[in-house]
Amino acid sequence: MTKIKLKNVKLKALMGTLVLLGQCLVHQASAESLDESSESLSSQASAELSISPEQCIALHQGQVCYQNVIIEWHADKMGDYCLFSKKLSRPINCWKKSASGKLAFDFQSAHSVVYQLRQMNDNLDVATAEMTVAWVYGNKKRRRASWRLF
């Protein structure tokens, strides 16, 4: 009976040691991972992307909305950047060795569009902006549509 108790105490001590060892290893691994991540973040530019105006108004829901817009961006690092929309795989415009850019274009879409500024060296999106399409008469907002008053 006493032997069994002694064996149990030893086993508990061994288990405790193993758990502590495990925790140390996990902690070290996550610290290394954090260091790598920080290094990655430090190489990624931060940027601002703005679109003006931010909204296009069509008369009816589903109609193509037309708007002359200006997109501007500023990054904290010089680099190669391209502007993409989520609808297209090819870039709308690219700027080489730049830290800012401006583009005027004719927006034409029946739906809202998200634009992304991509740092081409890392192929990472560094900023996004959305052009919203709104309308006066929705498919459920006219003659036989619901009252918005009540």
Added chain:
Amino acid sequence: MYLNNLKLLFPTFALVCLSNASLASGISRDVRESAGIEQTEQNGGYFELGVGISSQNKIIFKGNEDENKTGLGARINLGYQWNGLFVDLNDDDGFSFGYNAINTEHWSYDLIGGRLLGIVKDNSDDFEVLRKRESAATFGVRATGFYDNHIFQFEVRQAQHDDFDGTQASILAGTSWQYRNLNTHLIAGIHYSSSGINDYYWGVNSEEATSEFAEYQLDDSVSFSTELGMTYPLSESWIVKGKLNYAYGSEEFANSPLRADDSQHFVSASAAIIYVF
């Protein structure tokens, strides 16, 4: 007074004699809004408030010749549909009510009612010597076809009144197109009005005839109308809209002693800024 005349123009002038589409085309709102067949079945309504300016080339009633042909006024457009029952009052199509009875893939069939406004001494001081031409209810059927941006409408109504009976009919075709965010529409129509209606409102019988208002009887009449309109969205709730109307009125109507002149050509233009609730 100008506005009173305009109010009269909508149902009476439009539906009785001239049927100026400006004036109550029936599909104007649907064409302007590029409505589809699916909208005809939905429950709900619309409410719009605004202010507008209108101008016309002719004064309609004798005695009002000195009145201004241009006027500023409020625009109130509202309508509601519930389980097929609908009522509409708007500056595009005037007043109507009815029941949306049948809908197919492209066509919507309504039982429809409305009102012919009377002509009374309020319309012109000169009319004090004339009998009162009372308002009358109208009932009929309407078929509206929706094909992409094109809308066609056929309508026949019977006027109900103790002193007369008569028939009105119209065929309208409208189309709309978009240039950037500007929405444009064009509507053309032919309007028939039977002698019973024409004579009651625009005729002068032997009992009321005077030197100023000679006895006059009207026959059936046919008139033509066109409308070119534009609507532009300013925001999600504000729109500006304008329209130009031309109507060719019947000779019957032109020669009525109640008329200020015998012109058959009517041009009107209007513009409004509207808040859409």
